[in-house]
Amino acid sequence: MSDFNADLPLSARAMAARPAPYLDGLNPEQRRAVEALDGPVLMLAGAGTGKTRALTARIAHLLSSGRAWPSQILAVTFTNKAAREMKLRVGGYLGDAVEGMAWLGTFHAISAKLLRRHAELVGLKSSFTILDSDDQLRLLKQLIQAENIDDKRWPARLLASIIDQWKNRGWRPDQVPASEASAFNNRGTEFYAAYQARLQSLNACDFGDLLLHCITIFQAHADILESWRKRFRYILVDEYQDTNTAQYLWLRLLADGHKNICCVGDDDQSIYGWRGAEVGNILRFERDFPGATVVRLEQNYRSTPHILAAASQVIAGNEDRLGKTLWTEAQTGEKVRLIGHWDGEEEARWIGEEIEDLHRGTRGLDPFALNQMAILVRASHQMRAFEDRFLTIGLPYRVIGGPRFYERMEIRDAMTYFRLAVSPADDLAFERVVNTPRRGLGDKAQQTIQGYARKAGVPLVQGAALALQDGAIKGKGAAALRELLDGIARWHRAAGGTVPAGAADDLIEVIAPEGGRAAQSHIELAEQILEESGYTEMWQNDKTPEAPGRLDNLKELIKALESFENLAGFLEHVALVMDNDSDGSDDKVSIMTLHGAKGLEFPVVFLPGWEDGLFPSQRSMDESGPKGLEEERRLAYVGITRAEQLCTISFAANRRVYGQWQAQMPSRFVDELPAAHVEVLTPPGLYGGAGMGHSSVEARATRADAYNSPGWRRFQAAQSRPVSQPIAARNMVIEGSAQAVFVAGVRVFHQKFGYGRVAEVEGDKLFIEFEKSGPRHIVAKFVVPADQADDVPF
DNA sequence: AAGGCGATGTTTTTT
DNA sequence: ACATCGCCTT
Numbered sequence: 001m002s003d004f005n006a007d008l009p010l011s012a013r014a015m016a017a018r019p020a021p022y023l024d025g026l027n028p029e030q031r032r033a034v035e036a037l038d039g040p041v042l043m044l045a046g047a048g049t050g051k052t053r054a055l056t057a058r059i060a061h062l063l064s065s066g067r068a069w070p071s072q073i074l075a076v077t078f079t080n081k082a083a084r085e086m087k088l089r090v091g092g093y094l095g096d097a098v099e100g101m102a103w104l105g106t107f108h109a110i111s112a113k114l115l116r117r118h119a120e121l122v123g124l125k126s127s128f129t130i131l132d133s134d135d136q137l138r139l140l141k142q143l144i145q146a147e148n149i150d151d152k153r154w155p156a157r158l159l160a161s162i163i164d165q166w167k168n169r170g171w172r173p174d175q176v177p178a179s180e181a182s183a184f185n186n187r188g189t190e191f192y193a194a195y196q197a198r199l200q201s202l203n204a205c206d207f208g209d210l211l212l213h214c215i216t217i218f219q220a221h222a223d224i225l226e227s228w229r230k231r232f233r234y235i236l237v238d239e240y241q242d243t244n245t246a247q248y249l250w251l252r253l254l255a256d257g258h259k260n261i262c263c264v265g266d267d268d269q270s271i272y273g274w275r276g277a278e279v280g281n282i283l284r285f286e287r288d289f290p291g292a293t294v295v296r297l298e299q300n301y302r303s304t305p306h307i308l309a310a311a312s313q314v315i316a317g318n319e320d321r322l323g324k325t326l327w328t329e330a331q332t333g334e335k336v337r338l339i340g341h342w343d344g345e346e347e348a349r350w351i352g353e354e355i356e357d358l359h360r361g362t363r364g365l366d367p368f369a370l371n372q373m374a375i376l377v378r379a380s381h382q383m384r385a386f387e388d389r390f391l392t393i394g395l396p397y398r399v400i401g402g403p404r405f406y407e408r409m410e411i412r413d414a415m416t417y418f419r420l421a422v423s424p425a426d427d428l429a430f431e432r433v434v435n436t437p438r439r440g441l442g443d444k445a446q447q448t449i450q451g452y453a454r455k456a457g458v459p460l461v462q463g464a465a466l467a468l469q470d471g472a473i474k475g476k477g478a479a480a481l482r483e484l485l486d487g488i489a490r491w492h493r494a495a496g497g498t499v500p501a502g503a504a505d506d507l508i509e510v511i512a513p514e515g516g517r518a519a520q521s522h523i524e525l526a527e528q529i530l531e532e533s534g535y536t537e538m539w540q541n542d543k544t545p546e547a548p549g550r551l552d553n554l555k556e557l558i559k560a561l562e563s564f565e566n567l568a569g570f571l572e573h574v575a576l577v578m579d580n581d582s583d584g585s586d587d588k589v590s591i592m593t594l595h596g597a598k599g600l601e602f603p604v605v606f607l608p609g610w611e612d613g614l615f616p617s618q619r620s621m622d623e624s625g626p627k628g629l630e631e632e633r634r635l636a637y638v639g640i641t642r643a644e645q646l647c648t649i650s651f652a653a654n655r656r657v658y659g660q661w662q663a664q665m666p667s668r669f670v671d672e673l674p675a676a677h678v679e680v681l682t683p684p685g686l687y688g689g690a691g692m693g694h695s696s697v698e699a700r701a702t703r704a705d706a707y708n709s710p711g712w713r714r715f716q717a718a719q720s721r722p723v724s725q726p727i728a729a730r731n732m733v734i735e736g737s738a739q740a741v742f743v744a745g746v747r748v749f750h751q752k753f754g755y756g757r758v759a760e761v762e763g764d765k766l767f768i769e770f771e772k773s774g775p776r777h778i779v780a781k782f783v784v785p786a787d788q789a790d791d792v793p794f
Numbered sequence: 795a796a797g798g799c800g801a802t803g804t805t806t807t808t809t
Numbered sequence: 810a811c812a813t814c815g816c817c818t819t
Binding site: 576596615619635 | 795796803804805806807808809
Binding site: 656657658659660 | 810811815
């Protein structure tokens with residue numbers, strides 16, 4: 001301990017007077033990553049190599065060495081969960097000083113904070129609202145319908161995803177390249193511009209805008225950028241492999257001054273390419289930041305050597321990677337187990353019994369708690385078989401990643417009312433709840449209101465007031481609308497002190513000049529809003545089985561308000577922090593997707609459904625070709641490396657796919673597992689494994705030497721080849737020729753959808769009317785001209 | 795304004 | 810197979 005102090009840089013020596021507990025127990029690489037404070041640093045952290053540890057130690061080091069104040073460190077994560085975790089861990093080293101880390105958060109939360117300060121530079125007020133995807137979709141749909149476009153063929157969903165992708169790439173409407181001009185029936189950019197204009201008039205922005213507006217501001221206002229560069233003296237980025245282009249630009253802008261940026265990530269765990277993540281960002285880091293210090297964390301503290309070997313072998317099949325070699329000091333442990341089943345139900349049955357055995361503690365292994373075990377699936381529909389089975393045998397389980405609390409209908413409705421109370425001029429909010437509960441204000445009444453609002457150029461609430469004055473809405477609807485408007489005005493006044501003063505006050509006078517005041521606390525106000533609006537009552541009168549649960553959720557929502565000072569603060573939080581992590585403390589088996597499992601670890605992991613088409617997913621390969629396959633392989637890598645002690649991979653010979661039974665081929669990833677580290681098990685009733693009569697692990701999962709032989713593996717390899725090979729071959733044949741060949745009217749062939757005719761060409765995508773399966777958008781390289789279909793090897 | 799019916803699409807998910 | 814959605818009927 002005493003002699004290393006002499007070698008440390010000045011800052012650290014100054015610190016040596018105090019102990020530096022955060023350096024204790026770091027391995028040499030971690031230590032290097034912690035101590036290389038200045039200039040660009042890339043920390044390539046393999047699975048289970050203590051990345052968070054190094055990252056938090058680095059923050060602690062920056063602070064205790066006096067390089068930066070807490071408020072001068074920008075620490076960016078992707079999820080709120082990761083941000084919380086980091087805050088917690090840094091707090092462990094620093095105590096209360098973490099509270100000063102005002103800029104530790106997600107890209108979006110930090111961007112929102114920045115944007116509130118400079119909103120006017122992009123035509124927004126600092127009180128702008130952040131739209132959720134419901135609002136976004138509703139808005140786009142209006143735009144599409146206003147143009148009299150068939151929203152069947154050109155759905156708002158498609159437009160939303162196109163615009164999202166563009167925003168992910170950092171393109172504002174005027175920056176969308178010409179190559180995208182054909183998107184959305186040649187009108188994509190036009191709609192994008194219209195959408196942005198509409199957002200601006202609503203004083204709103206979507207998630208993509210949070211980043212994009214920041215970029216716009218930074219690019220246009222050197223002085224502002226400069227001041228933020230000065231403030232953020234050190235930048236840390238977690239999960240850098242998941243950044244998209246917009247996030248990359250955002251980071252570059254902030255880091256390009258001092259270049260004190262430390263990016264942490266693992267190219268082998270990049271599994272979000274489909275939503276815009278660019279692995280290229282991490283692969284390119286050294287070129288982007290010349291002279292960067294690159295640290296590889298390769299010592300794994302999580303898994304047994306067999307598990308690591310299996311994971312390493314699988315991921316070695318990828319071309320596009322920086323390359324790391326995980327190693328561990330651990331000597332012993334179970335091999336990765338591989339087992340085939342007759343069908344998906346049997347797979348679920350077997351895993352259920354296996355879990356019970358492991359829980360009980362058979363076979364000389366210590367018993368595992370249920371919450372030490374997890375089942376990781378490729379697609380959520382696989383979960384069903386497990387849920388069914390576990391319900392019948394009474395095995396407690398928890399599904400992680402289902403619909404989230406704040407996405408439930410009743411929660412969104414309730415929050416929409418809160419939104420109206422805070423900003424009565426929020427047209428999207430008004431639209432959403434004007435007839436929820438039913439107030440007799442159907443399409444016709446709503447159109448009347450729209451008409452009045454548009455004609456007078458005022459928000460919908462005011463349009464509604466005008467329509468009432470004019471007597472344009474009659475009867476029951478009129479009375480109910482009057483009541484709603486009075487309510488909104490009353491709630492707004494009650495929320496008064498907490499709302500940025502000004503704008504809405506005149507509006508309130510217009511819609512309800514003689515309203516009273518009401519509740520004191522925002523919690524009382526919230527309850528009152530739900531009561532007076534009739535929303536609670538609506539669910540009380542609802543006879544469907546889910547109604548009681550929804551009422552419970554509403555109570556929970558009210559409870560959640562307690563930790564906020566006012567409604568506006570709460571809404572901001574919810575817009576950005578839409579998570580619902582169960583605490584994991586009760587003893588249940590976890591069922592989740594491979595994506596959901598990233599960043600987690602479990603002593604015992606089951607990886608079912610390793611079948612070609614399911615995993616790797618056919619769609620991924622169809623849509624993204626070899627790149628897609630590589631991403632699937634990374635997913636396999638993520639799955640295996642979640643396991644600490646026991647990892648069991650399985651596949652079924654038959655599986656029901658969309659109601660049809662299908663014969664399944666074992667995944668090509670099964671062939672990529674290293675035989676020396678895998679133990680092949682035989683299920684009961686097959687290959688002589690049956691008849692032992694017990695449900696012990698020995699009896700059900702016999703060591704099946706006959707099937708552990710090279711011959712068995714070769715047999716498997718031979719079987720899966722006819723499936724996997726032609727797909728790759730096909731792509732090679734077709735690529736290159738694709739762009740030139742297709743024009744509207746050409747008859748084409750697609751391996752899955754059969755024959756069809758090209759209706760439209762949109763860049764590299766074709767809109768094809770398939771003879772059997774109807775119209776579809778298809779990437780051109782996956783179809784061949786019909787007259788060449790026979791040349792395609794099968 | 796509610797309920798029924800046929801068409802439709804079915805990987806992964808955050809903010 | 811199955812759930813969801815939009816439209817259509819009552």
